[in-house]
Amino acid sequence: MENPYLPYPVVIDKIITETEDRSLKSFRFVFKNPGDEEKFAYNPGQFAELSVAGKGEIPIGIASSPTEKGFVLFTVNKVGAVTSFLHNMKEGDVMGIRGPMGNWYPWDELEGKNVVIIGGGFAFTTLRSSIIYMLHPDNRPKFKDIKVIYGARTPGMLLYKDEIEAWAQRDDIDVYLTVDATNDPSWKHRVGFVPAVTEEVAPNPDNTYALVCGPPVMIRFTQPVLERLGFAPGQIIMSLEMRMKCGIGMCGRCNIGTEYVCKDGPVFTLAQLNNMPKEY
Amino acid sequence: MSEKIIAKEQFLQALKQLSNQQAVYAPVNEGEFYNYKKLEDGVEPDFTFQNTRLSPKGLIQPQSERMFEYSLDPGDSEANVVKEIKRDYGPQAIVGIRPCDAKAIQLVKINFDTPEFRDPFWLKRYEASTLVGLACNDPCASCFCSTTGSGPFNEEGLDALMTDLGDSFLIKSLTEKGEAFLKTVGAGAKDAQAEDKRKKEELKGKAEEAIRSEVPTAKLREQDLNALFDAPFWEDVAFSCINCGTCTYLCPTCWCFDIQDEVNNLKGLRIRNWDACMFPLFTLHGSGHNPRDHKVQRVRQRFMHKLKYYVDKYNNGVACVGCGRCVQYCPVNIDIRKVFRYMNDYEAR
Amino acid sequence: MIDYVEKIREAARRLLSEGKVDVFIGFRKGTVPMMSEPALISDVSQVDDLWWDSNCGINLANYITKRTDRVGIVAKGCDSRNIVTHIVENQIKKEQLHIVGVPCRGMIDRRRIGSSVEGEILEVTEDASLVTVKSSNGQKAYDRNEFLQDNCSICIHRNPVIYDELVADPVPEQENVDRYEDIRKIEAMDPASKHEFFTKLIEPCIRCYACRNACPQCYCPTCFVDESTPQWVGKSLDPTDTMTFHFLRAYHLAGRCTDCGACERACPVSIKVRTFTKKLEKDALELFGWETGMSIDNRPPLDVYRPDDPNDFIK
């Protein structure tokens, strides 16, 4: 019997400090045992349990794309016992990852559609995965227009800055960056909240899906904007967070009504969420 | 499969012998209450119990259970790699388990044995277990098993069922495992005669009649989930709740658990412990946000899970077997039978 | 005690209908023998739900922590002392409360009755002096004083210490009570025997925290058992962890426990958890002359000091 609780051992290959306040770091892992990488086959939108021996496990969205081979990438916010410890680990240290877990963005359904990606703050991780995935030459023809709206509190709080700037130079993707406020004269992009920028960019809802990921306050104000623009609840796709332990629908804590966010989610359409109890 | 009659003296003797070869758990009188204990020298089974204080779920899902081990010694080439613990899931017999508790194990199995994932810890213990039931001749006043899809003589989930006929037990095997158990303890036992079987039927009829406590379940499935979720009665149900873990830890169908790491010197364990939806920490996010921050939300979760979410998700009846433990031992007398009525009979305005 | 029911209902009806309180907290008759359910009513039409008998051992002060409305509350002697403690610790304001005091003759111990009576208990009724138990083996009446909860049989504050009205004349207080006989016995043991005694005492513990949660004084937003950085105590059933929990739970009640017995009553596996708290109660009395919750004008013993406090244990 495969033990779904047993993490794959991984080595920290690279640690990147993402934000100016150093609260977010990206960890690039390589699998210790050959063959494990194949077993860890994932889709953009899934998450995994990062497992630190002696500290515990934390569920984190996978920031790398399956089209990137040889490593997996996670961006971790420093909040509790495990993440604080993780932030002090070094390249070369050994830990574990367990997964992939949960469902993913509905890539089959998204084929032939326009995709609007709306992200805020550090919730951009699985969206990065999605963008890299869609921009891959094998995949790019499958999707029509791709628009990305991404906001953070300040320029220094944006994740994956270099990559995003590079995307902004491309003509097969439209990138709209915004910050809540800044006095940095070199900032060339927008200033304002994500919902307002969404309203301004006004993506056409026809044949379009929106992937929305961000802090609750961003979601609360972006949702009505999308609805005003004509997006139906089935076209708005979100990824939820919950406290999790097992990640496989067994330990019982992450349910919203009948659905376990770890196994039946974390990706839900707004149409699905509208039918679920408001307890998240 | 067969039915045998075995004198009690002889049966106890045979259990003792069996306990020299493998683990045997049976109800033991612990003073104020009964619990399942491993039979060994000085531990005498006592089958005159009504039911044990703790359900036998802990024999399949121990309250605390080591999952993995690891070394944190930097000198160890395998340091920080989480590893399985080699352990022997040798055969164990759970003797005297009440039909409600046996049914509960089947309800819980749905959670641990899924098409996508199988929980090896739970399943290995489950597969190593022979569940020998003891029919309830005298159900408690707070039992309501017959309206939750079980009954005092229910055979579901059991490998064998014993009936107390006074001086002897009638033991009916129901599976291969049960047959093997019967062979081991019933060497020299007689085949049950028509008279014995008649006596059992009579006891069964009496027991079923003795259960006067009942709960309505017929309308739970058709109830609108969100309407029940928003129903006004939760505030009143939850008021007295003190958010302890009594109901969940005593409940045979509560399976939730937590996973914890513990380190001693340079060796560590990953342990899983029972957890309870009554505890605020159960759902507290790292950010500080808690989707079930208030006790009314937690109380609602427990009952909705048992009587609505489970019902809707698995179409397998309610996740309550009517054992009555929570009814009797809730420190503040929150009575699930009342909540059954509230939920089943609810009419949204 | 049962004669108090109508008085309590009358008080609740009056307070609610005159708008003196927004809600009224009391007990509802239980659904199983020897149990009652704490209940909150906010409408006169619910007044007849209220109930009182000798099975109201749960401490209602537990339900007023940080309430912001005006509350009518039924209080026995111990409850009233916990209400005082709540007021002193700023968990509620005295002005918010209308306390309906209940002179208490002691709560009956359902466990003791359970283990003394043959067969399953089906119904328990009571009058001023007798408890009548109907079981599957017949019916028998007992002297209620024989079946008091341990803490009630040694209670010396049966009458509420703070109240706005009393439902009956005060009952005589018990005198010449030796409250700490059991504690002295343990104190006299050698360390190894003490260790063995306590290991055995908490052996059945399942870490459900009913003792903690039944206690009105346990209201920390995050209990030490839930703290993770650092983690003070492991969460498994390891005996040392379980002991740490009981030790720290008790210590946190130093000078705050009124020995109301709610913890012991709530324990689903019948652990005499008061064995921990009573030691602290005894020491607070002997070292600092402190009895908990006797007046809203007294600061708790660990919130004050005297220059001549015991010092001989310090080098």
Added chain:
Amino acid sequence: MSDWEPKIVTFLCNWCSYGGADLAGVSRLQYPPNIRVIRVPCTGRMSPKFILAAFRHGADGVWVSGCHPGDCHYIAGNYYARRKFALLNNMIEYIGIEPGRLHFSWVSSAEATKFQEVVTKVTESVKALGPAQHYIKTEAKVA
């Protein structure tokens, strides 16, 4: 067991006893090396959790030392602490930890000699009891 040496977790207040230890050091006073010092801002900062944690981690003894009554840098921290310690000291013994494992003292920053004396006394007392047996968290004793 003859070469066994106790480990004694020692909490010293920043203003007095830690200074006392410092002075003992610069005065080259010899004392047993069994103490492991943790500096706390004031004995009033001591939580019983600290003391239990030390015992749980296998300390053979715990010693807490602060300013003399009346000399607290924060005016009355040690007075409050004294009440807590009185109850804690009794409670620790009550659950079966031997008298002589937990010690309290008042040592000022000028009392290097007293510091030396107390360390010696505490160490001797813990040594006489042998290694701590109870209340130590080892690998979880669970299924």
